Amino acid sequence: MKKITVLSVLLLVALLSSVIVASAKEELVVYTALNEDEMASFVDKFKEDTGIEIEYIQGGAGDISARVLAEKDSPYADVMVGGSVDVYEPLAKEGIFVQYDSPNNDNLDARFNDPNGYWQGWYMGVLGIVINRDRFEAELKPLGLEYPVTWDDLLDERYKNVFVTSNPVTAGGGYIFAADQIFRLGEEGAWDYFKALDQNVHHYYKGAGDCISPVATGEFIVGMSWVHDIYKQVKAGYPIDVVIPEQTAYEIGGVAIVDSGKNTENAKKFVDWLLTEEIGTMNTKNSNRYSVLPSVESPEGLPLLDDVNLVDYDRAKAGEMKPDVVAKFDEEIISKR
Numbered sequence: 350m351k352k353i354t355v356l357s358v359l360l361l362v363a364l365l366s367s368v369i370v371a372s373a374k375e376e377l378v379v380y381t382a383l384n385e386d387e388m389a390s391f392v393d394k395f396k397e398d399t400g401i402e403i404e405y406i407q408g409g410a411g412d413i414s415a416r417v418l419a420e421k422d423s424p425y426a427d428v429m430v431g432g433s434v435d436v437y438e439p440l441a442k443e444g445i446f447v448q449y450d451s452p453n454n455d456n457l458d459a460r461f462n463d464p465n466g467y468w469q470g471w472y473m474g475v476l477g478i479v480i481n482r483d484r485f486e487a488e489l490k491p492l493g494l495e496y497p498v499t500w501d502d503l504l505d506e507r508y509k510n511v512f513v514t515s516n517p518v519t520a521g522g523g524y525i526f527a528a529d530q531i532f533r534l535g536e537e538g539a540w541d542y543f544k545a546l547d548q549n550v551h552h553y554y555k556g557a558g559d560c561i562s563p564v565a566t567g568e569f570i571v572g573m574s575w576v577h578d579i580y581k582q583v584k585a586g587y588p589i590d591v592v593i594p595e596q597t598a599y600e601i602g603g604v605a606i607v608d609s610g611k612n613t614e615n616a617k618k619f620v621d622w623l624l625t626e627e628i629g630t631m632n633t634k635n636s637n638r639y640s641v642l643p644s645v646e647s648p649e650g651l652p653l654l655d656d657v658n659l660v661d662y663d664r665a666k667a668g669e670m671k672p673d674v675v676a677k678f679d680e681e682i683i684s685k686r
Contacts, residue, residue, distance in 0.1 A: 382431030522557025
């Protein structure tokens with residue numbers, strides 16, 4: 350009887366151990382800069398497709414990058430997803446990510462694949478201008494203004510105090526906007542531009558997406574933000590229009606696997622999954638972002654990516670110059686307001 354009892358206990362321990370191991374294999378912890386509704390749809394779909402449960406923490410790209418850096422010695426996340434790869438590059442240099450070359454990236458344009466293998470591009474977003482149609486027609490058109498079609502158009506003094514944008518010091522999109530001006534105008538021309546534009550800016554928001562709602566609700570008339578986020582509010586029925594100006598900048602949205610995470614194999618499955626046509630199409634439909642996959646159509650209602658006039662954006666240089674640019678912007682623009 351005693352032998353049977355011991356054997357039973359041993360079998361029970363083995364069974365419980367196998368259950369625990371199986372459970373661990375079916376989990377994934379994701380730090381995400383994607384919008385809440387977008388991430389929620391991914392959670393449901395990923396479980397449906399793979400059986401893997403996702404636990405996620407959502408925040409701005411700057412917030413989640415700071416968190417994975419702070420947790421470097423004892424990582425909680427398995428994956429970081431969303432936000433520009435400009436944010437990923439410095440983290441890769443800090444040893445935060447593990448190299449992974451997905452078999453699903455072979456046919457992508459080279460700019461979407463990290464040559465060192467630490468991050469993977471899986472969508473694109475472009476910067477644009479959001480305009481409150483009703484207020485523009487009532488207040489600015491009578492002054493002789495037409496919709497802006499270039500970034501330089503925003504320097505017109507008639508936009509004074511009705512234009513909002515985001516702070517490059519705190520917003521990824523705000524910094525990419527700043528880098529855009531440097532690449533199209535040169536260093537000296539860009540700083541002249543920032544100082545001139547500042548005369549029209551009512552105030553700078555912390556995040557690029559924060560500019561949209563105040564324009565949509567009529568608090569302001571014009572703002573700068575991501576086209577995909579603006580277009581969500583267009584679809585929601587707000588009286589706003591979106592303009593993609595000439596020589597605009599773009600982000601490559603990233604995903605990376607955190608080094609020493611507890612579920613690395615599941616993290617690899619997640620990266621592969623993001624690079625499938627089905628999920629690329631789903632993301633484009635839900636978020637209005639462009640997919641990096643050539644087989645996925647452009648977001649409905651937006652121009653083909655080939656028809657968008659993009660600035661010659663040097664991503665490596667943008668990363669290198671960022672600390673100096675944001676420090677100078679804070680000193681010469683923000684602190685003097």
